[in-house]
Amino acid sequence: MCDRMFPEEIEQVEKYVGGLPDTIHGSVMATKPKTMQDVIEFAIELMDKKINTWAERQADNKRKSDDTARNNQNQQPNKRQNTGRAYAAGNGDRRPY
Numbered sequence: 001m002c003d004r005m006f007p008e009e010i011e012q013v014e015k016y017v018g019g020l021p022d023t024i025h026g027s028v029m030a031t032k033p034k035t036m037q038d039v040i041e042f043a044i045e046l047m048d049k050k051i052n053t054w055a056e057r058q059a060d061n062k063r064k065s066d067d068t069a070r071n072n073q074n075q076q077p078n079k080r081q082n083t084g085r086a087y088a089a090g091n092g093d094r095r096p097y
Contacts, residue, residue, distance in 0.1 A: 013039050024050065 016039055017028050024046045033039040 009036060012036050016040070016043075 013033060013036055016036065017025060020028060020043055024043060027046055028039060028043055031042055033042060
């Protein structure tokens with residue numbers, strides 16, 4: 001009975017690891033886990049690290065985009081001043097068409 005349990009455990013480990021993302025799959029296989037519990041704990045740890053890294057990157061990108069949006073709001077393009085005079089300037093003669 002003991003002999004039968006061990007191959008089942010190996011099959012379960014292989015199936016579980018086979019369903020993991022590629023980036024985590026290689027790391028889990030490199031540890032050569034012996035039990036299903038070892039595989040699950042290590043995979044959860046790696047997934048947590050991956051998710052935290054992704055969340056930090058997203059937060060950094062959001063901060064950067066917020067900073068550039070604020071900077072762009074404070075800057076105005078070069079506007080010509082006193083344009084009213086240019087439109088009003090002229091000799092006042094009206095020519096008939």
